[in-house]
Amino acid sequence: MFKANIYVTLKKSIFDPQGKAAENSLVTLGFKNIRNTRIGKFIEIELDENDKNIAFEITKEMCEKLLVNFNIETYRFELEEI
Amino acid sequence: MKFGVIIFPASNCAEDCYYVLSSLLNQNTKYLWHKSSEAIDTDVVILSGGFSFGDYLRCGAIARFSPVMERVIEFAGKGGLVIGICNGFQILTESGLLPGTLMKNTCLKFICSPQYLKVENNYSVFSKKYNSGDVINCPIAHNEGNYFADENTINKLEKNNQILFRYCDENGNVNDSTNPNGSVNNIAGIINIEGNVLGLMPHPERSSEKILLCDDGIKLFKSIIESYN
Known part of the structure; x- marks a missing residue:
């Protein structure tokens, strides 16, 4: 199993x-x-999936379909084996 | 004319819309439940204000995936008239029926206030009962009404006369000091390029009869009815 740690942040150009x-x-x-303080979202999702490549693709798809609004946001994620 | 008013969990302006259409304008009006996957059989669909799904994740992001929205997208694609008011506008941008995003107000406060709007043009099916340049009073009540789109999109909206309403003062001045929430170019309401989908943050249904001190909003609904007849 994997846990996806997803970071959704505002694009640099967005105030x-x-x-x-x-x-x-x-x-x-x-x-x-201090400067350039930016507030974003941190999302954790556990995936019942043993293949890391598949877990990667599923996480990417979830970000693209729902979790991220590409007009204003960008994202990155890490997969952690659990 | 047949109107459908969609109810999502935590929609809270659906009854106001229903009342204006059925009681004040004598239109055939019904509610549409968000889980309905039946084809839309009304002439107009209204997505009313509220806090659908608690505004979780992003305003409108969850409601966008309610079964009824597939039907609304299909309906809009065939030229059906769709209006999104406040949270309804947010749902329409999340669903891709309108461009842009409604971000958090720059003042970081929920604003509930009377608001002057400038009617940019009356070419639209949604604005023909107004005169171009009219200043109307239509209240706002939102935390995320700060309209944002990239420069290219904004240029297209401006060029194609897709901006129907802008925030202004009582004299129609449109500038930073008359912008309540930080919206690009004081945008309060836009239509899609085809002209059959409208999204606006102000509440015309809350300014549709004199007992509420202002009835400027009712002309929006009357515009649609007149276009149909």
Whole structure:
């Protein structure tokens, strides 16, 4: 079995007001030397599949069909054997 | 004219749409359940506002895969009239019936407020009862209404007169200070290139009779009925 760790993030060209608000708070807390704070999503999915290549293809398809909006987001993932 | 109003889990404006169409405009109106996979047998389909499927993952992303949406896509492909209001607009972009994405408001707040809109043109089946350039009052209530599309898409929307409504002030000024949510070019509502699918964030069904202080929205529904007759 594999676990897919999927990271969905906003494309670099997309303004992230949420990230900006979090960054402003961090600066207020004294973390002065920070920049480009971006907030995304982390998704874990367990796949009942023993072939890593198939698990890879299934995860990719799930990202493309539902988990990612390609207008504004991009993604990457890792497969972890469990 | 026959109208169908789709109900997804957590749609919360379907009854308002139903009331405006059936009681105020005397139209033959029925609800369509999101699990229905029967062919659409109405002249118009409305995807109303709300928080379908709790807005989980992304607004409209889960509703887009409800069985009824396959039928709505088929219906729109044959030229059927489809309107997505607020969450309905988000579902239409997720389903690919309209371009772009509704992102989180740049102010990071849920905005529930009266809002002035500029009617960009009255060539559309959805806007013919207005005059081009009219300023109307139509409330907004959303957290994710910040319309975004890439530059190429925006240029096409502008060039093809697909932008029907823009956020403005009471004098019709369209600029950053009259933009409530950060939408590109103050976009509040667009149609597809064929002109039979409309998506808008403001709520015309909440501004359709004087008892609600404003009835500017009813002309949108009257436009459709007039086009049909």
